[in-house]
Amino acid sequence: MSPVPAPRRTQGERTAATRARVLDATFNCLLERGHAATTIAEVQDRAGVARGTLLHHFPTRASLMVGVVEDVARRRLGVLRAGAAEEAPAERSWERAVAVVRGDLEHPAFLVVLELWVAARTDPALLEALVPVERAVFEAVHGAVTEVVGTTDARVPTLVQFTIDLLTGAAMTGLLGVDHASHERLVRRWVAALPVLLGETDADSWF
Template identity: 40%
Template sequence: MTEQPPPATRTQAQRTAATQAKVLDATVDALVELGYAGTTTQEVNRRAGVSRGALLHHFPTREALVVAAVSHLVDRRLVELLTRPRTGHEDIEIIVEAFSGPLFDAALELWVAARTDHGLREAMIPLEQRVTDALAAGCADLFGDRYTPAELELTVELARGLAVSRILRTADADRALVTRLLPVWKELLDRHD
């Protein structure tokens, strides 16, 4: 019988990263399921299975916690969108797609709450600027000079608005609307050539 080596111990940095990821994932889940009002530090503690002290050590305020959670998702989502295999025929559907799923749902919760919560609003401003800059860089990488910066900025704003109004439509109605509007949108963008 051969002796098995003892399991490798994780470094402090690895344990910290694992705890933070667990807390951030629990926060996003709570934002999506319960909204901003229901995403309390106690709820995140419960979902993540960490102590209150561990949570407060990494994220001393609720605003820091929820903004870090959305930032965590933004990073993951941008990597997903920008590293998938390229076909050479990428178009604005990618931008519309960027405003979907748990990231958008969690961010929407924060945008609405930030309207009346000054502390949250101040915490969200740098994150939103980072997202805007990352989208601009990603679009430049995907589309080259096919669209002007103003056209891409307008496309991002329209995609965000389409995503906000999606919460009042069924999935079938949303697919039908996007299917109907995207060709018109593309035609308008391509008129600048």
């Protein structure tokens, strides 16, 4: 019996697949070579598409960078959802919350978004595209971490934001080769300080 041929993809499916291939190539180029080296020619070569095909989807380098903003956000939100889903209700704690944030910061998508953040400082079009998308990501991270902590204390949202900012800053300085052991000590001290700030433990327990 002859095998049943696979159904032909629709034009929309082919278009979506090509766009995804171009965005994957852009993501990998940003990760490996940085924003300055992520040119139309480099992405075209990595994606293995004709120049006309790439320009049909992204007529300019600026439009390509704007396109990758949402792609990176989807990747980060996927990592965040997966990390938060692993945290069983019985295990809700600040330690688990830190693990959720770190899962995002240690993913390659965070390195790519750093490239975009720096480039957006002097690129108004990229900044305009980046700000609302990143705001949605920030809100999702904050919400997921708050859920993992699992308390309705009115002080928690502020402490969650402090935790996210501390870990983000530590991740960025870590790119410069800051001592890993010092970083780990800082995180442990902060996790120990959180119950003190919430009045759950005595200050002596922090030391």
